[in-house]
Amino acid sequence: MEQVEVVIVGAGVIGLAIARHLACRGREVLILEAEGAIGQHVSSRNSGVIHAGIYYPRGSLQQRLCREGRDMLYDYCRTRHVDHARCGKLTVAPDAEAVAGLHELVRRGIANGVDDLHVISAAELREREPAVVGAGAMVSPSSGIVDAPGLMLSLLGEAEAEGAMLALNAPFRAARREGGRFLVEVGDEAGTRLACRWLVNAAALGAWDVARGINGLDASLIRPRHLAKGSYFSVPGRSPFKALIYPMPRVGSLGIHSVQDLGGGVRFGPDMEWVEEVDYSVDPAKAGLFADAIRAYWPDLPEGALQPDMAGIRPRIWGPGQEKREFEMQTPREHGINGLVQLFGFESPGLTACLAIAREVGAHLFEEEG
Ligand SMILES: Cc1cc2nc3c(=O)[nH]c(=O)nc-3n(C[C@H](O)[C@H](O)[C@H](O)COP(=O)(O)OP(=O)(O)OC[C@H]3O[C@@H](n4cnc5c(N)ncnc54)[C@H](O)[C@@H]3O)c2cc1C
Incomplete structure (x- = not known):
């Protein structure tokens, strides 16, 4: 069975930013993407605005990650020549x-x-x-604008240059914990099975199905x-x-x-x-x-x-008539499963904040290592 340190589910701007962040820190990363190309869903169907961070509730994760991510993104785009204004x-x-x-x-x-x-x-x-x-x-x-497809290509290029691997047409199907690692089943043609120590659910619209496939995860944490x-x-x-x-x-x-x-x-x-x-x-x-x-x-x-x-x-993660809710990053503190981070409801400003989100996920993943 293939072994890899980290499996990231989803090659949108957030999954790719996380892959780049971890690969640049020497982690062995595999990205599983259900589609035949990167960024086919939320990340290429948005306003492409780099938000300044004016409106998000004070002290919220959205506000902090937007504020930090905005500056990181301008810096990244400038130094990597990603088109932006x-x-x-x-x-x-x-x-x-x-x-x-x-x-x-x-x-x-x-x-x-x-x-x-x-x-x-x-x-x-x-x-x-x-x-x-x-x-x-x-x-x-x-406030500004960014070429989101160009940003994703740049993030992927850097991640791959640091050894990360991308598997396309490779939908995550299921995972279970065994002997301190996850055994992951992929719904690709080959029916690939692999083992990893860390698992990141960055599947956005597909995050709920991914979560339902993780054996042992408390179902009450998977909100509608x-x-x-x-x-x-x-x-x-x-x-x-x-x-x-x-x-x-x-x-x-x-x-x-x-x-x-x-x-x-x-x-x-x-x-x-x-x-x-x-x-x-x-x-x-x-x-x-x-x-x-x-x-x-x-x-x-x-x-x-x-x-x-x-x-x-x-x-x-909030519906009609309900109170607005912010990003939900589920870490071992919330679900009790070591090595798992899940992202739910990462709507706007997820594009602006992608680099800060990646840093935050990295910090949570390796918390257990000190
Ligand atoms: C209308 C709209 C406007 C927006 N405007 C802005 C804006 O101006 N500025 C801003 O900062 N943010 C904006 N956002 C938010 C921003 O686009 C998102 O926060 C961000 O793109 C989310 O990225 P992602 O990687 O989580 O999602 P995605 O790009 O959807 O990536 C998730 C990936 O997971 C894959 N996947 C799903 N299920 C599986 C599975 N089982 N196995 C493997 N892969 C799977 C999908 O195919 C997809 O490629 C907007 C969003 C919308 C919808």
Whole structure:
């Protein structure tokens, strides 16, 4: 039977960041990926925004990992030549009443360690972004965008250069503990079985099935899975904006905002829809609702310009009507199984935070070694 030190389930941006982190520290790593290519799910179906870390609850894992991960990601992209831009973000207040809310957002951001936020007037907004209309805006200079597929290729390349292995079309099926290690069954054509000392469940939308396959795991720790779909529409041609343009945030959603792509184009999204199945189709009938939301800050959106673009699905551990919950990193402290770390509900800002998440997982995995 094949032996390896660490098995990571899932080759999205988080699994790949963990693989790179561990491989660069001399660990022998195998990544199991169910699909025939890396990053086919959440990591390539998102806004690609490097979040500054303004809104996540103070003291939460999301807030800390976003704040740390943002700086790590800018540094990583700069030194590895991964395409990115610190283009900044403007959160636009539609009227004078909402401007007071902008000052509250600045206070919240500063309390979360984002100390470069400030509010600009309607005139300053017009000067910066002539296409945008509003009574004022909050500027977040450290928000940006990243080429997520390019980032994943870079992480994989570094991990492989340090000896990590990637197995594609290799879905994790089951694992059980025996003699201080995991015996893992892979659902590939060869029916591979292997042994590892450490196991990381970074399967995102598939994390629940992976957890159910781990013998001895307390079933009460596998909370119900909720899926929150976000669709995007694009407009042809070049973006009329320099920065990312956001409406005022609502509970559980940052609203339909603009997303520059690094080639100079623009799309808008995501909306928020609870779904039962993973289905990435975009309903063209949503164009009207999108147009109304976008015209609140870009009144000149041309009639009929919105085209269905793509959709992504947030894996959530909280559902409709429930209180919002943050990232859940289950370590031996929670489940009592040495050598196992599981990630549930790693939605936004998982892309921004991937390098900090990797460092955190590494620290938990090897805690038992001191
Ligand atoms: C609409 C939307 C917008 C977002 N916007 C942003 C943003 O602007 N900024 C930001 O920071 N974050 C954003 N996020 C969050 C970010 O995209 C995610 O946190 C991140 O991509 C999650 O990465 P992952 O590696 O956990 O997931 P994934 O990329 O889904 O990787 C998991 C992998 O596991 C594999 N897998 C599943 N089951 C198995 C199995 N049994 N065996 C083997 N492999 C398996 C899957 O095929 C997949 O490749 C957004 C998310 C969504 C949905």
